[in-house]
Amino acid sequence: MSFYTVTRDDLRNVRRSCVVLGVVGVFxxxxxxxxxxxxxxxxxxxxxxxDVSALVGFAFPLFVASLTYLSIAGDRSGGAIKYVLGLPNSRAEYFLGKYVSRAVVAVSAVVLATVVGFVIAAATFTNGADPIRFLKFAAVSALYALTVTGIFVSLSATTASRSRAMFAVIGAYFVLVPFWFGFLPVISLDTVIDALTSTLGITLSESTRELVSVLSPATAYLQATEVVYAGVFDQYQILGTFHHESDRLARQSWFNVLILGCWATVAPLLGYLKFRVSELG
Incomplete structure (x- = not known):
């Protein structure tokens, strides 16, 4: 067995799953x-x-969570992983195969939704639809899908039970999305930073706060979508929130894309390193 075999078999299994088809269809x-x-x-x-980018940024990770939280933890809790790893197959090939197969599904969901949106827009909107903007949107959203998939599959690899995998993935979602973005009532990243700076007697500049805020994949994704709206920032007032003329590092599209890329690579690497030494028996 090889990486290709693991990926192919897992894709075949998820393709037969009503949950997976439902998730892609609903999104x-x-x-x-x-x-x-x-x-x-x-x-x-x-x-x-x-508006769709907000849906992708805040809601899409929940769809990905249902696709990924049992990707490895399910095999571990059910004992199937002993059979898979008993074949001529390394843990690295198994982990990478699971990550790639779930990433293919997540990216496919984003691409399919973007294509459907483009068809509707091209046929019905007054000014039609610009295919270049839709391609840019699909590319940035696909990178975000890879990022979220990598985080969740890694968490699945570090847990040995279904319930722990579910709580780990949902917990990561709430920390990295609503908490980091400031959607949670009473407590958020800003309130924690305020409490820490007050306790330590220090002051953080606005640029430093912004830099911390974009370390979340969801925030980085929303800032990275700025490339979609090049040349039309003055058309709708809400697009001014991108601050496209600012020199601050946290507001640069390339920097936010870099953050997403780091999440998409570092998270799976850390997950694999933990999985490599885990007791599977």
Whole structure:
């Protein structure tokens, strides 16, 4: 058995899963619903892409969580992993095969939803749809899908039971998305930073706070989508939130893409290193 075999078999299994098909279908339907509901509101499809990016940033990780939390933990708890690793197959090939197969599904969901949105926009919006902007959106969103998949598969690899895998993945989601972004009531990243700086008697500059905030993959993703709206920042007031003329590092698209790339590579690496020495018996 090899990396290719692990990937192929896992893709075959997830393709047969009603849960996976449901997740991809529901997410695509939600994106189509967003485009359909804003046909009479905006003339430009890229404005609706802005709203879809929020859906991808905040809700899509929950869809990915259902696809990934049992990717390795399920095999460990059910004992199937002993059979797989009993064949001529290393832990590295097994881990990478699981990551790639789930990443293919997650990226496919993003691409399919973007294609459906483009078809609706091209056929119904007053100004049609710019394929270049949609391609940029799909590329950045696919990188985000890889990032989230890598984090969740890594957490699945570090747990030996289904319940722990579920709590680990959901916990990571709440920390990296609503908590980091400031959606949670009472406590958020800002309140924690304020408490720490007050206790230590130090002051953080606004640029440092912004730099910390974009270390979350969700925040980095939303900032990275700035490349989609090049040349049209003055068309809709809400697009001004990107601060595209700022020199601050945290507001640079390339830096946010770099953060996503780091999450997509470092998280799986750390997950594999933990999985490599885990007791599977």
């Amino acid at each position: 695509t339907a939600l994106v189509a619903l967003v485009f359909g509901s804003e046909i009479s509101i905006y003339d430009d499809a890229y404005r609706t892409l802005y």
